[in-house]
Amino acid sequence: MIHSITSSLKSFKSISLNSGLNLIVADKSENASDRQTRNGSGKSSLIRIIDFVLGSKCDADSIFRFDSLINEHFSMSFDLNGDRTTASRSGQEKSRMVVDGVYDDWPVKPKLHRDSGEERISVTNWRTVLGSQMFDLPDDTDSYSPTFRSLLSYFVRRDSSGGFQEAQKQSSKQQNWDVQVNLSFLLGLDWQISHELQLIRLKEKSLETLRREAKGGALGNLVGHVGELRTRLTVAERHVNKLKVELEGFEVLPEYRELEQEASTLAVQISELTNQNTLDREKIETLEKVLVEERPPLQSELAGMYREIGIILPELVTRQLNDVKEFHKAILKNRQLHLQGEVDDARSQISTREETMARLDVRRREILSTLAAHGALDQYTRLQEELSRQQATLEELRKKSELARQLESQSTELTIERAQIKKQLTTDLDDRAATLNEAIIIFEDFSQRISDHEGSLVIEPKDNGPEFSIVVEGKESKGIRNMQIFCFDMTLAVLWAKQDKSPGFLVHDSHLFDGMDSRQVGKALEIGAEQSAKHGFQYIVTLNSDQLEAAEFSPDFDAQRFRNPVAINDASDTGGLFGMRIH
Template sequence: MFLGRLSCSDPRFKTLTFHEGLNILVADRTEVSEQGESRNSSGKTSFVKILRYLVGGDLPPEFRSHHLDNHVFSAELALPQSHSGDSSFATVTRGIRPSNRVRFVGGTALGDPEYRLDEWKTWQARQLFHIPEGAERPTTGQLWAQLVRTWFGSPVKGFSAESDWESGVRLGFMLGLSPEILGRAGELDRLEKQGKAIRKAVRDGALTHLNLDESDLRAELVKARRHRDHMQEQLHSFRVDEQYSEHQHEADNLTREIERLNNEGLSLQRRVRELRQTLLNEVTVTSSQELTDKVERVYAEIGVTLPDLILRRYTDVAAFHESVVRNRRMFLQQELDAAEARLTAIDRERTILDQRRSRVLVLLRETVALDTFLSGQRDLAAREAVVADIERRLADAQTISSISDTMKIKTAELVAAVRTETQDRGEQLEESISLFNELGAEIYSDRDATLLIRASAKGVLKVEPRISGDASTGVKSVETFMLDLVCTIAAIKAGRAPRILVHDSPLFDPIDSRQVASCLNIGARLADQYGFQYIVALNSDFLDSVQSQSDGAFDATPYVLDRRLTDESDTGGLFGFRFD
């Protein structure tokens, strides 16, 4: 026996005392109950929730009432001793405020009188369920969700949000399989979700920097590395000239001076050509005597004789003209000589300047300024950052791409490991499968019951209770009843569960009364056979129907608790009052 008594510090609360084997908590249904009133107004479901709360569950929302703020719930539980395999009763107490502390009175199972809630759960995991320390699943909460059910939506799930792999680990653990092996399905599940989330984010544009095309990234990386290496080679070949700017300024000045000389030379060349042409066009100077003789002959031919005075004056004019022409030619020749001399000087000066500029340009070509070198280093650092970013993105893409490959490998390994585990534990599993078949045959004479236990394609342990025929709600409830009994018995035999199983009335409501009678008879017999408590909460009218239609096959009298709940009045329920 595991649960001895359940109580509350509120004096109005109706303390429940339990015994070994089948316990039926009855809630009397009266005619004064309104048709639309909740069938749980008497508090039988509250009993299930209080028990779950005491073993570490969350506080039910309906218990957050000012009526209960200063009260505590208590349960007498048979807890194992750390120094021996025996159990002794200890009173476990947990308040509403605060709810994160659990107190213990009596017994020697726990050394301290008060535990934090997480410590209480850890103690249960090691001492009550014997979950290996390295196993992340199942948790005590998941195991209690099957042993003390509050959700009946699926035979294999303890609550609606439980994933398939978590259900497989929990059921496999109770049936005697290794939780470490079965729990590896959780790692695959996380990898699969991670890969899907990343791919969806990339498709939706949430991760714009991430490109999953490895070939594009690799080509981009090669190009970026080539640019980086080229920049590195350039920097390594650089000779830094700290006077680079002065040398550059000198080269600019030399260039400007050479350009000035070129312009001056072009102008002088045009002047030389003009002077030479002018000299060629100058009239040849004739002697004054020759001119005088020519004038006398002209006048003589026309019969005129010039006097000597006129001839002398003409001679003087001719001499003056000859002097003018000779002086002009001398001036032009001097101009020409000066221009040609300047051209020669310009050529010589330009050659010297050009040689100086060539040396400076060679220096500038073979060296760089310090500022240019530092700028190049900054550009190289930026290019290094680009390369590093592409490398990281490629690594991310490879990691994401490898998730699929990793999953395939790990899935194959896990499927093989789970199959090996089921084969190694084949005898234990066959006992559970056989018991499930026997229970099905006892409840239904016209249906076949089968319990399938296998590894799925993803390595998840699949436990499938099946009853042939229609898959009605009633049949699903019978599957839940049978699976819970089979798992509880297997876990008790393996030392992996406390000796208790609790079923609330919603499990039985959809089942035919005759099948309910069979279920209760089976629960009573197996509870006695394997030494555990089977606690059932039922409404009185439903129980009366079960007994009347069983043709005497089931008598609830030995199993009904002395304390009966009722919805006849506000004080008849479990709490002794109705919540606001």
């Protein structure tokens, strides 16, 4: 239980607490208007201090970092595993605790500060100590395991964290795995099942990310479908093997380029000689045609021509017609001899060229035969480079194929693991039926006593892990949800009061009773008083005075005897818990 809450702040109103029910009531000042509230009186600040001393975060917006409070220490004296312990903390030294208690069973011991003589421990180690002493948590838990802060938040809910929205969640930001792991622990189930399921979720998330990226994201060129990759891999292996065979049979010819150039030159020469022969054959054909068609003029033609000349130029016609005939014969014979000589020369050149062409062609064929059987060094180098590229592509495809197979295999394995997890969960719920039934009955009893029936606690094995829910017939209202939270938290407090180690207290803010009618508020406080006295835990409640005054209690229940004497009200400066305006 918590014995007292104090502070180095001189104006702070220290609070001493008793076992069982403790009502911290904020009064309305005599001069307050109807518009004034008690939201600044310090009810929620009391819960903040308890949470602060028990290792909560102290971010920049925390009230303990305000200028008026940052250098002040806030202390709490409480029972920790049966030993009286005092712990103090300030916003200025938010990462360190000053403690005084019995340290024999602590997993981490505080260290003596030489200058101040104080026993000090880091907030991180303080949480480890509290987890060990309140919930029997091991000091070397893995990720996604129960943590002291998550477990404690079901016993000290904070409205500012969204703790009064759902019974199953102590914060609006609490993730599903955290709910499953910590509630499984609190309700006596095998929390390792939820732990393993979260690890499966993380693997599934990674696989889904890979699949998504493979469809066009950053990994679009890294993975693909197994069937498609198998086909590409088979084709790539065939290409690589073919290139290997070509390289194994490749013979390098150092003079390859010179021979290739010579063969090209020979081909050009042969082509030119062929063209020249074609021209000479056309020439021969023309000359032979002239030789055949050309003849001397007839005698009648010469006689006629001479008569004409004699009339026109009589003095020139002095030679005999026979002489002219002989002259023409001589000219024609000389011309035919000349043309025949050209024909013979052309034929001779053609013959010479054909001999040259034959010789050149023989050499060209020899070169081509050599080139066909060998290759150039640069060709060999290019083949090697191509083989290296193809081998790199092949290796990449092999890796892709292996990765794709692993993805599909892991997906299948995770599906199997999920099924096994659900089977383990079902078995665990069956094996721990007695423990679950106790929690269900306690919750049911509280629910029926507060209001005829405002919900049943249901715990089911689902594909996504244990599901903790409260089933309500009809429409839920804020008042009904708050009653469910009360019943749920009170159930946990009763169950843990029976453990060897427990927090030993349950703290509820006045926000929990918003929306409840006066009869339900009365019933809830009566149940809290009864159960805390019966099971030996402390129930601390902050209330507005009008909530307490309006509450309908049983005739034999005197709420005033549980009221703490601390006087806090809505006075602007000194009425609140801090006795001053916080800024």
